[in-house]
Amino acid sequence: MSASVKSSPLGLTVLTLLHYRPLHPYGIQRLLKQWGKEQVVNVGQRTGLYRTIERLQAGGLIAVRQTERDQQYPERTVYEVTDEGRTATREWLEQMLAVPKAEFPLFPAALSNMLMLSPDEVAPILERRAGRLAAQRADMEAQLAEAPTGLPRITLIENEYLLAVLGAEERWLRGVIGELRDGSLTWSPEMLTAFQEASGPGAAGA
Structure with missing residues (x-):
């Protein structure tokens, strides 16, 4: 199924973060900024992050771990990387490291x-x-x-x-x-x- 999910810099970074621990989208965005990843992935718009998460979930690379409910915050869905997602992460990383891509800047x-x-x-x-x-x-x-x-x-x-x-x-x-x-x-x-x-x-x- 991972072959149906197109690799992307943001998708790879989300998968990598989820290797460390399950996270909700806000936690992912916060870590991306804390770690300075906005230099290499576009995290300015939260909608782009949500679309990436939806795409990874639809492709079976991540799954819902739990839903957090807190009176101080809206309901938050926590995601974790799947075994297929771990395989895809390695495949994407090796491909991006090894193969120059025509990106037409x-x-x-x-x-x-x-x-x-x-x-x-x-x-x-x-x-x-x-x-x-x-x-x-x-x-x-x-x-x-x-x-x-x-x-x-x-x-x-x-x-x-x-x-x-x-x-x-x-x-x-x-x-x-x-x-x-x-x-x-x-x-x-x-x-x-x-x-x-x-x-x-x-x-x-x-």
Whole structure:
């Protein structure tokens, strides 16, 4: 049955949390934030978490453990991972670790259409992005610096990866901005038109 449930970052994280102990949705969301997992999974909207839980339950990967009733809180359903869910967790984790996936993020798509603007227009736009990346990197570095002394490295390994990715993108971006500013990276409608004509079906040697 697990094959019918599509893997997702949030689904994997929910299953992993339930390996430690049964939890209700609010407890799952609270732990995700406490452990800093909002850096890697989208937990901003509780409806998304509930949909994921419903999908995991329908696929037999989690099951209702009990229903908690307390006068101070609404009725809460507590979930636990099933044996099939434990198997799926390992399968999903191995797949996500081993196989790069084409995720089609926004930025490369925008870069591929950047020629719609002029180099002079693009440079300040990319500088704004570089500034935001620098701020994100500084914030993440501060978070890592504030981590408790002696905390096992594995508990923050995803932050380490994200920090490396941010740094690499920022360095690349600064290089591109420099090339735009000194004119070594440039284009124009005339240049692009000439290239299209030269490489079209009627071009010599085509």
